[in-house]
Amino acid sequence: MRVLADLEAGGERKPYYVSVQAGQILEDPQAAAYELEVSLNEREHIKLRELFDELSSMDEAEMFHFSHSPFGAASDSQINAGYDGLIQQVYKKLYEYGTDETKRHIESMQLL
Template sequence: MEKRKYYVSVQSKSIMYNQGDAAYELEIYASEDEVEKLRSLFEEWERAEEHTYFRAHYPGIPYHHDSENDEYDFVLKEIYKTISDIGTDETKVFIASMNLQMGAPKEF
């Protein structure tokens, strides 16, 4: 499949064709299938984010003992791993500098 350049904002969960459409953090070269996978991960991350919202109202639960937060963290790391796999050289260097601990998936 043909790959083209896209501009990605993890913060706003967006993937753009044109550099000037909105603010972005990262650049990737991706096929339509890879872009669809990334969009799917953004949707999954949004659902995980919603789950953490409800949990946040119970401050007595430590962050590291909460499966909703584990899910949120895991999906976010999967997003960065996917972006790194298809990113430009600058994007790969930036993500590597983040020192994310990519671990095995947990059951949520």
């Protein structure tokens, strides 16, 4: 019964090692520096990857905006609010899927 529930929820959970700064979700903790450890099934992994992709796109849009359009349509506060919202979503997911140590670390950051 447990196996069936796991499959319906996106499969078996596996440990992943996350670097928010680099936007990486690693299977091998030796592959690169990471800050947080989480346990994800396939569906959760995809969702977290999508959030990191959005964050990366936001970074690129922000760089383009400031380098090409100093008086563009979006204000600094609007751009920052969008970025902050995505960071909040990322850390909420990391907290939800995180190990106890990851949860303590995120709590200490006082982001949520």
